[in-house]
Amino acid sequence: xxxxxxxxxxxxxxxxxxxxxxxxxxxxxxxxxxxxxxxxxxxxxxxxxxxxxxxxxxxxxxxxxxxxxxxxxxxxxxxxxxxxxxxxxxxxxxxxxxxxxxxxxxxxxxxxxxxxxxxxxxxxxxxxxxxxxxxxxxxxxxxxxxxxxxxxxxxxxxxxxxxxxxxxxxxxxxxxxxxxxxxxxxxxxxxxxxxxxxxxxxxxxxxxxxxxxxxxxxxxxxxxxxxxxxxxxxxxxxxxxxxxxxxxxxxxxxxxxxxxxxxxxxxxxxxxxxxxxxxxxxxxxxxxxxxxxxxxxxxxxxxxxxxxxxxxxxxxxxxxxxxxxxxx
Amino acid sequence: xxxxxxxxxxxxxxxxxxxxxxxxxxxxxxxxxxxxxxxxxxxxxxxxxxxxxxxxxxxxxxxxxxxxxxxxxxxxxxxxxxxxxxxxxxxxxxxxxxxxxxxxxxxxxxxxxxxxxxxxxxxxxxxxxxxxxxxxxxxxxxxxxxxxxxxxxxxxxxxxxxxxxxxxxxxxxxxxxxxxxxxxxxxxxxxxxxxxxxxxxxxxxxxxxxxxxxxxxxxxxxxxxxxxxxxxxxxxxxxxxxxxxxxxxxxxxxxxxxxxxxxxxxxxxxxxxxxxxxxxxxxxxxxxxxxxxxxxxxxxxxxxxxxxxxxxxxxxxxxxxxxxxxxx
Numbered sequence: 001x002x003x004x005x006x007x008x009x010x011x012x013x014x015x016x017x018x019x020x021x022x023x024x025x026x027x028x029x030x031x032x033x034x035x036x037x038x039x040x041x042x043x044x045x046x047x048x049x050x051x052x053x054x055x056x057x058x059x060x061x062x063x064x065x066x067x068x069x070x071x072x073x074x075x076x077x078x079x080x081x082x083x084x085x086x087x088x089x090x091x092x093x094x095x096x097x098x099x100x101x102x103x104x105x106x107x108x109x110x111x112x113x114x115x116x117x118x119x120x121x122x123x124x125x126x127x128x129x130x131x132x133x134x135x136x137x138x139x140x141x142x143x144x145x146x147x148x149x150x151x152x153x154x155x156x157x158x159x160x161x162x163x164x165x166x167x168x169x170x171x172x173x174x175x176x177x178x179x180x181x182x183x184x185x186x187x188x189x190x191x192x193x194x195x196x197x198x199x200x201x202x203x204x205x206x207x208x209x210x211x212x213x214x215x216x217x218x219x220x221x222x223x224x225x226x227x228x229x230x231x232x233x234x235x236x237x238x239x240x241x242x243x244x245x246x247x248x249x250x251x252x253x254x255x256x257x258x259x260x261x262x263x264x265x266x267x268x269x270x271x272x273x274x275x276x277x278x279x280x281x282x283x284x285x286x287x288x289x290x291x292x293x294x295x296x297x298x299x300x301x302x303x304x305x306x307x308x309x310x311x312x313x314x315x316x317x318x319x320x321x322x323x324x325x326x327x328x
Numbered sequence: 329x330x331x332x333x334x335x336x337x338x339x340x341x342x343x344x345x346x347x348x349x350x351x352x353x354x355x356x357x358x359x360x361x362x363x364x365x366x367x368x369x370x371x372x373x374x375x376x377x378x379x380x381x382x383x384x385x386x387x388x389x390x391x392x393x394x395x396x397x398x399x400x401x402x403x404x405x406x407x408x409x410x411x412x413x414x415x416x417x418x419x420x421x422x423x424x425x426x427x428x429x430x431x432x433x434x435x436x437x438x439x440x441x442x443x444x445x446x447x448x449x450x451x452x453x454x455x456x457x458x459x460x461x462x463x464x465x466x467x468x469x470x471x472x473x474x475x476x477x478x479x480x481x482x483x484x485x486x487x488x489x490x491x492x493x494x495x496x497x498x499x500x501x502x503x504x505x506x507x508x509x510x511x512x513x514x515x516x517x518x519x520x521x522x523x524x525x526x527x528x529x530x531x532x533x534x535x536x537x538x539x540x541x542x543x544x545x546x547x548x549x550x551x552x553x554x555x556x557x558x559x560x561x562x563x564x565x566x567x568x569x570x571x572x573x574x575x576x577x578x579x580x581x582x583x584x585x586x587x588x589x590x591x592x593x594x595x596x597x598x599x600x601x602x603x604x605x606x607x608x609x610x611x612x613x614x615x616x617x618x619x620x621x622x623x624x625x626x627x628x629x630x631x632x633x634x635x636x637x638x639x640x641x642x643x644x645x646x647x648x649x650x651x652x653x654x655x656x
Contacts, residue, residue, distance in 0.1 A: 138536030140468035141524040141543070171538035190518040196469040207535075208466030210499035215469070 013107040014126050015044035015067070017100045018114050021093065022050075026057050027231045028114035031254045033065035035118035038254070042123055044106070048072050048099055072099045094164070097174040101150065101157035113146035115224045117251050122198065122220050125149055130156075131182040132192040134199035136175070137207060141186040145175040146223045147199040201225045205243045212243065222247050230255075341435040342454050343372035343395070345428045346442050349421065350378075354385050355559045356442035359582045361393035363446035366582070370451055372434070376400050376427055400427045422492070425502040429478065429485035441474035443552045445579050450526065450548050453477055459510040460520040462527035464503070465535060469514040473503040474551045475527040529553045533571045540571065550575050558583075 016036055020029040026049070033045050044067040049058055051071060062069045100111055110125045112118070125132070130151045133143035150156075160181055169177035179185065185192060196204070197218045203225055205212045224230055230251040344364055348357040354377070361373050372395040377386055379399060390397045428439055438453045440446070453460070458479045461471030478484075488509055497505035507513065513520060524532070525546045531553055533540045552558055558579040 135463055135468035136536065136539075137465060137468055139524065139532055139539035139543070140463035140465055142536070142539055170542040171536075176538060176542075186521070186523065187518060190515060190521075193514070193518075195514065196467065204467055208464060208470070208499075210504060211464075211467035211470050214498040214504075215467070 012044070013105070015046045015103065015106045015109050016041065017046045017048065017103060017109045017111050019048045019097055019100070019111075020050070020053060020061075020114050021096060022052065023054070023057060024229065024231050025114040026053055026061060027255065028116075028229065030061060030065055031230075031251055032112055032114055032116050032118065033061075034257065035254050036112075036122075037065065038257075039118055039121040041121065043110075043126065044068065046070060046103060046106075046109075048096070050096060070099075070103070072096055094169060094172075094174040094177055095161070097145075098157060098160050098164075098177075101152050101160065102154065103152040104154060106152055108149065108151055111145075111148050111150060112221070113223065115229055116146055116199070117222050117224070117230075117247065117254065118220070119222060119250070120220045125194070125198065128194065129192065131178070131185065132194050133185065134194040134196050137196075137201050137204050142175065142179045143182075143185050143193075144199050144201065144223070145173075145178050146225070147194065147221055148178070149194075197221075199223050202244055202247060216243065224251070340372070341433070343374045343431065343434045343437050344369065345374045345376065345431060345437045345439050347376045347425055347428070347439075348378070348381060348389075348442050349424060350380065351382070351385060352557065352559050353442040354381055354389060355583065356444075356557065358389055358393055359558075359579055360440055360442055360444050360446065361389075362585065363582050364440075364450075365393065366585075367446055367449040369449065371438075371454065372396065374398060374431060374434075374437075376424070378424060398427075398431070400424055422497060422500075422502040422505055423489070425473075426485060426488050426492075426505075429480050429488065430482060431480040432482060434480050436477065436479055439473075439476050439478060440549070441551065443557055444474055444527070445550050445552070445558075445575065445582065446548070447550060447578070448548045453522070453526065456522065457520065459506070459513065460522050461513065462522040462524050465524075465529050465532050470503065470507045471510075471513050471521075472527050472529065472551070473501075473506050474553070475522065475549055476506070477522075525549075527551050530572055530575060544571065550578075552579070 016033075018029045018032055020026040029047050033047070036045055045065060046068040047061060047066045048070050049061075049072070058069055058071075097111075100109065103109060108126055108130075110122070125147075126149070128149040130149060131143075132149040133145065134147060136142045136144040160177070163181045164177050167177075167180055169175075170180060195218075197215065198220050200216070200219045200222050202222060205216070224247075230248050233248055344361075346357045346360055348354040357375050361375070364373055373393060374396045375389060375394045376398050377389075377400070386397055386399075425439075428437065431437060436454055436458075438450070453475075454477070456477040458477060459471075460477040461473065462475060464470045464472040488505070491509045492505050495505075495508055497503075498508060523546075525543065526548050528544070528547045528550050530550060533544070552575075558576050561576055
């Protein structure tokens with residue numbers, strides 16, 4: 001008789017789930033999945049992909065990182081449940097994320113946004129119940145929907161759709177809808193509050209730096225919130241000025257790394273680097289506009305902290321140069 | 329036999345407590361206390377004041393708003409408990425706040441920072457246990473120490489001092505120390521998590537505006553976090569552009585309002601407006617620097633939201649004018 005730990009026994013019906021609706025988010029999903037593998041997850045990894053993602057991308061993702069690829073496209077569905085939605089196209093992306101509740105071949109799942117990066121093994125998340133999530137730093141009585149534990153269920157899926165139809169979602173995204181549906185989260189059960197280090201928004205580095213310096217080393221999942229994503233930024237290993245640079249470099253290191261052998265896969269063409277060829281678009285990702293985005297992010301943070309660099313980046317000459325580019 | 333509600337019976341040994349260490353913070357404490365009275369608290373209101381506050385200020389506060397004024401000055405104390413501190417002057421202000429645990433004539437207290445404003449009756453806070461507080465929006469696994477429920481106790485006070493002596497405080501303030509002492513807050517007991525609307529940081533308006541628009545009307549206490557306080561800003565009732573303007577105007581309206589009669593006080597010279605004369609310093613508070621501070625705040629928020637007003641406030645001409653003033 002072989003005695004297996006509970007975590008191993010339950011691995012087959014438990015999965016991490018992510019969602020990629022564009023090619024950029026496929027890059028993110030890939031990196032997130034690789035980071036899960038790197039830290040030795042025993043669970044399945046599933047990606048939901050919309051029809052706008054190319055078959056090549058899908059295929060590559062499938063082979064290398066994901067146990068399962070599920071194509072979803074809510075707004076094209078013409079069944080009765082979805083028909084009631086067709087008058088509200090703004091809920092399209094939100095509804096796509098809700099499709100994760102339809103993965104009923106799994107008993108319990110953890111959803112991870114494609115703009116997250118796993119820094120440590122987080123299989124312990126499967127000990128939590130639906131709906132477990134970490135507080136959102138912007139309004140901490142809401143949970144952030146970038147990382148959450150859920151139980152796939154067609155019944156819950158229908159109720160979520162009905163709730164959305166009736167109440168809409170206050171922020172136009174899945175986070176508002178899920179918070180409105182799981183509205184007791186803030187007050188009912190502390191075990192459903194994931195520690196913030198399971199969904200550490202990159203902006204928290206700046207909003208309470210002493211806390212980041214004290215607790216940041218416990219970070220398990222970092223979440224690149226906001227409009228500027230790692231895939232918009234230049235990969236430069238020498239950029240280690242800020243904590244954010246370090247996380248960005250970890251993201252890029254994961255992106256460029258070779259894949260570790262996946263269980264059941266014969267170690268073969270591990271050095272082909274085809275991931276890189278499939279997704280990386282140097283001409284698009286490394287151009288001047290993305291450098292401006294990176295500069296802008298750092299610059300804004302300094303500005304927020306009251307460090308206005310009047311003689312340097314914020315000098316008239318430099319501001320003028322930038323404006324000339326914008327206005328040309 | 330007269331049957332009294334529990335809340336009335338316990339009112340005599342329960343108090344709201346605040347702290348004022350400068351004249352500016354006395355303005356804040358006054359407004360906070362007035363806002364508690366306005367919303368009909370049945371509890372005592374106590375202010376801790378450092379020796380740097382003038383007797384006139386003290387007297388005025390005492391008569392009008394506070395049931396008790398307690399002068400504290402930790403760093404001058406030469407008793408054994410405090411002696412161990414003299415090598416760490418940076419903990420001075422932090423230690424002053426901890427003195428609230430010495431108010432042992434009260435069984436339970438609610439501490440409110442002097443830069444808070446009460447918008448509704450919050451006597452229900454006394455139903456909570458030590459240590460209850462709301463999450464800090466900057467790092468939501470820490471509580472914000474601007475509003476918290478505690479039980480005065482010399483034993484706890486000593487343990488807090490010993491903890492500070494041994495571990496210091498990670499952010500140099502009382503919040504770091506209290507979070508390190510009450511370190512189970514994030515994971516242990518949901519009833520000790522005050523809803524965020526009991527300590528709504530004014531910056532949360534901007535960090536997750538849809539949540540503010542959805543839940544902001546439930547706000548019970550607003551907390552003017554950050555370097556720019558209401559007493560630095562110009563009072564202008566016509567400024568109602570932003571949610572923050574509305575809170576600022578409420579603060580100033582409270583500041584300028586006449587006091588409602590306090591229980592036991594004969595309604596007398598209610599219209600003298602001496603509060604205004606005692607604390608308001610138009611020449612200091614309404615000068616050009618404070619207008620710059622207000623502009624800077626709003627401007628920064630717009631910048632954060634990506635609305636750079638290249639042709640208006642952010643035009644070269646205007647930036648240059650400001651810089652000329654700074655650089656002159």
